[in-house]
Every structure is written in C-alpha cells, then in structure tokens.
Amino acid sequence: xxxxxxxxxxxxxxxxxxxxxxxxxxxxxxxxxxxxxxxxxxxxxxxxxxxxxxxxxxxxxxxxxxxxxxxxxxxxxxxxxxxxxxxxxxxxxxxxxxxxxxxxxxxxxxxxxxxxxxxxxxxxxxxxxxxxxxxxxxxxxxxxxxxxxxxxxxxxxxxxxxxxxxxxxxxxxxxxxxxxxxxxxxxxxxxxxxxxxxxxxxxxxxxxxxxxxxxxxxxxxxxxxxxxxxxxxxxxxxxxxxxxxxxxxxxxxxxxxxxxxxxxxxxxxxxxxxxxxxxxxxxxxxxxxxxxxxxxxxxxxxxxxxxxxxxxxxxxxxxxxxxxxxxxxxxxxxxxxxxxxxxxxxxxxxxxxxxxxxxxxxxxx
Numbered sequence: 001x002x003x004x005x006x007x008x009x010x011x012x013x014x015x016x017x018x019x020x021x022x023x024x025x026x027x028x029x030x031x032x033x034x035x036x037x038x039x040x041x042x043x044x045x046x047x048x049x050x051x052x053x054x055x056x057x058x059x060x061x062x063x064x065x066x067x068x069x070x071x072x073x074x075x076x077x078x079x080x081x082x083x084x085x086x087x088x089x090x091x092x093x094x095x096x097x098x099x100x101x102x103x104x105x106x107x108x109x110x111x112x113x114x115x116x117x118x119x120x121x122x123x124x125x126x127x128x129x130x131x132x133x134x135x136x137x138x139x140x141x142x143x144x145x146x147x148x149x150x151x152x153x154x155x156x157x158x159x160x161x162x163x164x165x166x167x168x169x170x171x172x173x174x175x176x177x178x179x180x181x182x183x184x185x186x187x188x189x190x191x192x193x194x195x196x197x198x199x200x201x202x203x204x205x206x207x208x209x210x211x212x213x214x215x216x217x218x219x220x221x222x223x224x225x226x227x228x229x230x231x232x233x234x235x236x237x238x239x240x241x242x243x244x245x246x247x248x249x250x251x252x253x254x255x256x257x258x259x260x261x262x263x264x265x266x267x268x269x270x271x272x273x274x275x276x277x278x279x280x281x282x283x284x285x286x287x288x289x290x291x292x293x294x295x296x297x298x299x300x301x302x303x304x305x306x307x308x309x310x311x312x313x314x315x316x317x318x319x320x321x322x323x324x325x326x327x328x329x330x331x332x333x334x335x336x337x338x339x340x341x342x343x344x345x346x347x348x349x350x351x352x353x354x355x356x357x358x359x360x361x362x363x364x365x
Contacts, residue, residue, distance in 0.1 A: 004031045005322045008068045008092075010059070010083045011075030012037035012046045015097070019308075020072045021050045023315025030319035036062055059083070063090035070120070070322050072315075073097055077181060078174045081106040088113045093120035095318040098189075099181035099345065100338035102173075104361065107342040111335040111364040120321045123338035125189045128331060129313035131303050132275040132285040136266070137194045139273055139297075144287065146270025151195060151236070151244030153187045155262030155277065158253040160230045165217045170226050177345045178211070178228025183262065184248035186277060188344040189333060190264045191236065191244070200239025201362040202344055205246075207234040207351040212251050232348050239362065258284065273297075280310030339364050 007024045009016050009032055016035070024030040034054040037043035043055035056062050063071075063086055070093035073083045081101045087094050094114065100123055101107040114121035127133050140148065168174045175181065192201045210231040215223040230251040236244050256263065262277035272288040283303035286294045302309055321327045327334050343361040351358040 004029050005319045006033045006067055006069045008034040008071045010036045010071050010073050012043045013074045016074045019311045020074050023311050026312045027316045027319040076168045077176050084110050093322045095122045097124045098185045100342050102176040104343045104346045107339040108364045111339050114335050121335040122318050123333040125333040126310050126314050127277050128193050129310040130280050130283050131299050132283040136273050136275045141198050145268030148266050148268040150267040152265040153246040155183050155187055156249040156252045156254040156259050159250045160212050166224050172227040175228045179250045180229045180232045180345050185341045187246050187248050188341045199242040202236055202360050203239040204357050204359050205234045205236045206357045207348045209352040279308035281306050281308045
C-alpha cells in the first residue's frame, strides 16, 4: 500500500460532501481519489466543489483499479449491500453507512464476506466517536451508577409532514425500515456500545410501530403512499437481563430540547448518567447521584465549540484501521456490530406484527 490510504466514495449523497470526503481528507494519511455516482453530472459537480480529482459512473472499472485501497458507501440504503459486496470481492476495505443493509440476511452475508477476505470493515455509527459517549461507557463500566437496572433511549421529533414529494426515503424497497433505519439504528447501537461490554448486547424486544397514513407527490405527478416507518417504540432486554425502553420517532414532538438528535440514560442503584446524541459539536454528559441533583460532567472544550469533531474522528478511525489492518474494538463498529443493529431492526418489525417478545440475533455464525 502507498503511504496514503486511497479511498473511493461510492455515492454523491449530501453526507458524502458533509462527512465522507472531508473526513477522509482530514487524515494526514487519507485521500479521496474518486467519487462514484450513477448520476455522473452530480458526481462531477460534487467532485469539483470538494477537490476530488475524478468523478465516474463506472463502478466496475473503479473497483478494478490498483490505486484504490478502500471505499466508503454513503449511497441510498438499497445500494449498501450491492456496493459493499462488489467492493469486498474486489479486495477493497469498506466503510458503510448505516443502516448496514435492508435486512439481517444481507448484513450477515456482508459480514461473512469481509471476514473471509480479512478486509477492514466499519459501519457509520458516529455517536461512538463523541467524548460524552466514550466517557459514559467508561463511567458505567467503572460502577459510577452502581448496578444498572434500567436504560432509556429516546430519539424523537415531529417531522413526518415536512416532505410533500416522494424521495428515495418514501419507498420500503429503497429505504428499508424507514426512520427506524435512519435513527433507530443509532439507538440500538448506543445500547450495544455503551452497555454491551458489561451487560451484554440487546437480545430480545417487544415493539409497536406506526406509519402516518399519507400520500406524497410522485416523480410523474401522481400521488404515492409513504411506505416506511415513522415510529417504533420498544421494550428491550440485554443478554444479561438489563431492561429498558427505546423510542425512535419522527411522528412525536418530544418534550426535551435534546430529543431531536436523541438521548441515552442509564439508571442504577447509585444514580444515573445521561448523554446526548450529537456529531460532536454540542456534547452533554450529566450525572445524578442518589440524594442530589443532576450535574454536568466536565468534558474537553472541543465538545461544545460547534465543530462536528465526531465526523473527523470516525472517518479518521477508518483510515487508521486500514493502516494497521484492523478496527479498534473499544471504539469502532465493525460489520458484526452493524449486523446486531440490523437484527434488532428486523426483530422490531417482527414484534410489531406478532405482538410478542422477539429474539435478537447478536452474532453472525
């Protein structure tokens, strides 16, 4: 490999410009060498704005190049599986956006392929790279709340009505689990990242889900129904019996100024800890000791300086993983972590239909 990790970005989505391209290029040993999109004009325009040297709509030729070491996949959800599998088979390391796939079968196949080829694989769970999440994880493992007995994860904001026209997020075949995949994937990974080491991964859940019945304007002017989920409310248990609840919704307004991006709260017999979901620009970590009031836990000044530091840490971690030949298990979400979240989303949809507790697979065999 050259002294730089040479990355192709597969998709000219807005997050490519916000995160993937600047995140890779910010690393001293990372460089984006090409941008792919099925819409060549869109790729060319974005490449020009972001100083990416090449734009292409030929995925096969791009993946065959020897001067591409790795790819990132910020394309629409139905392409995550297809682009990732093509890249792995071409011998490229892969950083894939969440949700990992459209279902747990696809996610399992992606995991097995990366494992068999011994290629670096990561999923874009950005909140793992906030200092408030990392400190919360450390404090809980150190016994800061005593013995945890409940977890509460909340992500809600009343926004379903904002789009009056169909987008790729309208269709289940493209967007998959809807808002459950968009932000619910983060909620499930938050449980697994913060509590998994001490209380096991999320192992079973019960759920109700809801889609607000509505039509939007389709591409030809006709009306089409929105097919994807707006809300999922779950009761959850981890492998070692820790219980809790999870609300993921774009159909409820929330009662906290933190609820738009989300919060996670862990309660134990000696107190509680709360952190917010953020890209690293405005982090909050609060601790409650029995018999006292909520207090802020001191974090470095960078956590509130308005810069989305977690973006650069996350993409930088991928470059580092490629350089050393493996992810950091204390921080990074590999494909198996992505699979656990995909399995939880699939279980949520099953539970909403069965009206029973459903098991959540935690490992790819």
